[in-house]
Every structure is written in C-alpha cells, then in structure tokens.
Amino acid sequence: MPYEWAWRIVPRALPVLVRGLQLTLSITLVVIILGFLLGILVAAARLARNPLISKPVALYIEFFRGTPALVQLVWIYYCLPIILGIELPGFASIIIALTLNVGAFYGEAIRAGIQAVPRDQVEAADILGLSYPDKMRFVVLPQAFRVIIPVALSLSVSLFKDTSLVSTIGVADLMYQARVLSTETYRPMEILTVAALIYFVIAFPCTVATRMLELRLASVRH
C-alpha cells in the first residue's frame, strides 16, 4: 500500500515549529556574535610571534576542527559541569560549545584573510609611518575583510544548520520541536519535510547572497 501523505496536520504543527525556529535563530545569532569576537582573539593569538601564545591556540583550533560538533556539544554539556564542579544550564553549555566550535573556524578565516593581504601593502604602510593600530585599521583589515566576509557568512549558514544538534540534549529548537511533533502525531515524514523546508527557506537566500557578494568582492582588484 502506498504511503498516504497527511498534509492536513501541517497547519497545526506550524506554530510549534515556528516557536522552535525562534530559538534556533536566537542561538545562531548569539553564537555568531560571540564566535566572531572569539575568532578575532583567536586570529590575533595565532598570529602572535610568541609561540607560548600561538601554539596552544593552534591546538585549540585543531581540536575543535578535528572532532565532531556533536561530540563537543555532548561533552561540554555532560562533562564540563563535572570538571568545573558547577551547574551549567543547558542553554549556557550549548552556547559555550557552539561558540568554541565556530570561534575556531572564524579565527582561521580571519587569520587567512589577514595573511592574504600582500606583504608590500604592509611595507608601504610601515614606511608611511603608520602606527600598528592605524596600519591594521586603514590598510590591512579593510583588505582582509574582502576575503573574510564571504567565508564568515558561509560558516554562519553552516552554523545555523548545525544548531539542530542541540535538539539531542533537549533544547527546544526547531529540530527538537519537529521530533516531538513527529512522535506525537505519528507523522514524521510530513513534519520533517516542513522542518527541512523552513531551514532551507532561511539558509538558501543567505547562501545565494554570500555567493553574489563573493563574486562582487573578487571583481575588485588592484
């Protein structure tokens, strides 16, 4: 017997899914902001001459890039409170976990962007007598951001999708609500299809915008 789709449950499910989406977007936004700030520090530390600073940070980056985000999330949720001996609300631990994760990726993107600025641009700034902060602000960073912005945007889109991992530890995001509704209604196919569409409707325009921005920035050359 062929599967009978029961789309009539969608109107009932939608408000719940949208409530989940709000939490998903909040988590994404908070983590983008905190992660990018962390990424700036990570890039600065990675570029430091002192190996006592740059090496440990390199290790942090490799660890978070080389292990699954789900493992990081679960580990921080369950193990960190034990190690620190404190209670961590679920929301705090997922913010910490995701921030540490994307911070590593943002950090590498920022470092790569800064290092992509040609050496002679830096030298020209030096012999014009610009101080280090002025050199970064007026010469290096504006050029680095051409490289950083598209990468950071596509990392952010990935992050938006990866927040679905938090549903595994009971945070009521879009994915969590979809799973709960699936069991409640016995209609996982319909519910998950709608959830996928919601993710797509948000992620796709961002991806397109990123690609367009990337092309525009690439066409500006000296």
Place this chain on the structure above:
Amino acid sequence: MISIRGLIKRFGSHEVLRKVNLEVRQGEAVVIIGPSGSGKSTLLRCVIGLETPDAGEVYVEGRPFIRRVDGQRGPLRRTREFRDVQRLMGMVFQQFTMFPHLTVLQNVTLAPVRVLGLGQEEAAARARKLLAKVGLEDKIFAYPEKLSGGQKQRASIARALALEPKIMLFDEVTSALDPELIHEVLSVMRQLAADGMTMMVVTHEMGFANKVADRVVFMDGGTIIEEGKPSDVFSSPKEVRTKAFIDKVLTHI
C-alpha cells in the same frame, strides 16, 4: 644626509651585503646600478628599515636609525623614534603599492592625517598640489585599479612626498611598467632631482642614470665596486667588472 656604515645582510648563509659604506649628501641624486642579485634593492630596504641588517649602522641627518652588531638577534623594534626617523625617508617600490580600497586622494592624505596630525582640509590641499605636480590632478577620486602602471607609480611618488621626506628611495620603480609608460615616471623623478631632492635610485635605466645622477654607484656581489660621476663611470670605468657590466647593458641595444 644619509650615512651607511659597514652594512652586512645575510639571507641564510648567503651574504647579500658585505660591509657596504655609502654617504649620500644633501640634494644629491645617487643612482645605484649593477647586475641582478648584486644587493642594490636589499641595500635600499635595509637603509629604510624594511629589512633587518645583520650588522652595520645607518644615520639619517645625523640621527641614529639602525645600529646592529653582528650576532644581535631579533627584528628591528618599531619604536616611536624609529618611526620618526624612518619617516624622513620616502620610498617607492617596483610593485604597485597603492592601497586598492582607497581613492588616490585618500591614499595620499592617509599618512599626513594619521601620522603628522594634519587636518583633512590641509592634507587634501597638500595632496592636490602634489598630485598636480605628478600630473594626476584629474585622477584624485579614482581608485588605483583605474590607473595605468605609470599613473600608479606617480601617485605613489605623490603619496611619499606628502610626508615631506628629506630623502626619496626608488627601488626599480619602472621595472614593472610597459615601455611606453616608463618615461612619464622617470620625468617626474628627474623633476624631483632638479628641485634638489636627495635621492637614492636603484634602476636599470642607464639613460636616466647618465642624465640625472650626481653620482653613479656600481654594485656587484654585495659590495660597491666603483662610484663616481656618471660620465666617468659610463665612459671610462676603472674596474673590470664595471666595464663588463656597462658593455653588456649598453650593447644589448
């Protein structure tokens, strides 16, 4: 004006500069010639502090700029005093180094505003005057990508002059240019020399060296082989290596 004493620079085990001594007097245009890899560009880069020499001293207007003893480790420290003396020198490179995200005018006013503390208006007025001098008054709002190579180099000269340097260093500034654009850059440099600017010029343009230089310095293998008036160095070089080089570059036409 500039005093270079015992400058040594090594890249790994290769000694690029071998105890170079050179004095450049006020208002003098010194043109440095020599085969590729003879250390000419490295010399300029050491003088202005872009490379850290392994040993030697550089004085600018009597002020100590670089003093290294052999075996001293670590890069030059960009202290306030270091930057103040460095700023007495302007430099233009072979590569185009205009900042691509700034207009020509912004390129030229950036350092006067941020380093000298000039107001925007004053810096812009100074920039316009200098850009007119290098023939770019109609390009002040253009971005560097819209300029030809020759225009970029002339804009770079104006940018360096905006800090009112006491000496200008030119490192093969016409080497990356199409032949028909070389002239416009050289004529700006010739005008500068005629105005009495102290200059150190590394170039392969022998005609320029011959006409503009007060003194020609021939370098080979990291040392100064010979120096003198252009007429002497070009027509009656004293050293065998100088003669070989000059014969080669002049007969290839």
